[in-house]
Amino acid sequence: MTSSSAYDDPALRAGDGWRIGVLYSRTGVTAATESEHFFGTALAIEEINAAGGVNGRLLEPVAYDPKSDPDEYRRLATRLLQEDDATVIFGCSTSSSRKAVLPVIERNNALLWYCSIYEGFEYSPNVIYTGAVPNQNSMQLAAYLLRNHGRRFFLVGADYIYPRESNRIMRDMVEEHGGEIIDEVYLPSDADPAALQEVVKQIRAIEPDVVFSTLIGRGARAFYQLYREHGIDPARIPIASLTMTEGETRMIGTQLCGGHIVSASYVNSLSNESNRRFLKSWHARFGPQPASMWSEMAYNQVHLFALALARTGSLDTAKIVEAACDVEFDSPEGLLKIDPDNNHAVLTPRIAICRPDGVFDVVWEGRSPIKPDPYLTSYGFAEFWLDGERP
Incomplete structure (x- = not known):
């Protein structure tokens, strides 16, 4: 598999952007839901970049398809962090994929944004969990x-x-x-x-x-x-x-x-102004394909990250985590914020x-x-x- 930036923009090719990894499966058993993660992530990145990026620099995504295989998640996460110079990854859907990459994330002191619902019973200072817990x-x-x-x-x-x-x-x-x-x-x-x-x-x-x-x-x-x-x-x-x-x-x-x-x-x-804006943007980009919680939470966490990054002006993991717990995003489901006690979302x-x-x-x-x-x-x-x- 080859590395690919999501957008053919001269500023991104020049390497002046904020490099981020995107690790969602487009093939394999979980391709349907993970493609929705991918689309929500892409839409948020496009919106942020269209508004001028973060502190004048565009988000520079590098995306891979792990093919619903935990071993591929681990290998590609390593590649993103060690070869592609990413320190922040938006990715994983199942708990098995998250568990596969977690040692890689922690060993490299990187930051994983994980938007799926999951079973709980986990905490890492290197993960922001934006999906629901039990x-x-x-x-x-x-x-x-x-x-x-x-x-x-x-x-x-x-x-x-x-x-x-x-x-x-x-x-x-x-x-x-x-x-x-x-x-x-x-x-x-x-x-x-x-x-x-x-x-x-x-x-x-x-x-x-x-x-x-x-x-x-x-x-x-x-x-x-x-x-x-x-x-x-x-x-x-x-x-x-x-x-x-x-x-x-x-x-x-x-x-x-x-x-x-x-x-x-x-x-x-849901009937609220934030959701109406999101759906208008979603359908303009993806046509009749319906948005769901899989795409919405992926979309939310990229915007939350951008707000945190605007505060820190740095991709330093500890600084981003601290800032993520201080900002709020007016998301399609309601005001989204992260609990500083455990890095999970209040929902x-x-x-x-x-x-x-x-x-x-x-x-x-x-x-x-x-x-x-x-x-x-x-x-x-x-x-x-x-x-x-x-x-």
């Missing part, structure tokens, strides 16, 4: 499902760190509040249709109240298609997810996804249901942004089970 999505989803869909949960996930940890957390929360996990199944990340079909048949036979899915990529999309092909009605037994949003539901077929549930800090139907949780036309209707929203608790020190539901409130 106390900002899983807790709310468990409470909503127990209140609105029943107590019998079926868990299905891909066999790696994030799904197993997410399901462990979901099991703890459900069982602590009187629910039951009637089965828990794991499949390879790129599960074959026959294995997925067996799981769907099992769900149809057992008839749980709800299915919590942590499948990813092509396997997740095939699972949703098989679900309807086997006659399971989402109005009766919905699939609840932390990841299945606008881009992938369109790939599946929005009519097949009507009635399914997502817990996310952003859906593109507003939301729960939404997909309509047959692909629009997600928000059915519950947090009353205020929630501080991240990546180590999940409390499973308490008090905030979501107030008298008279139906989350």
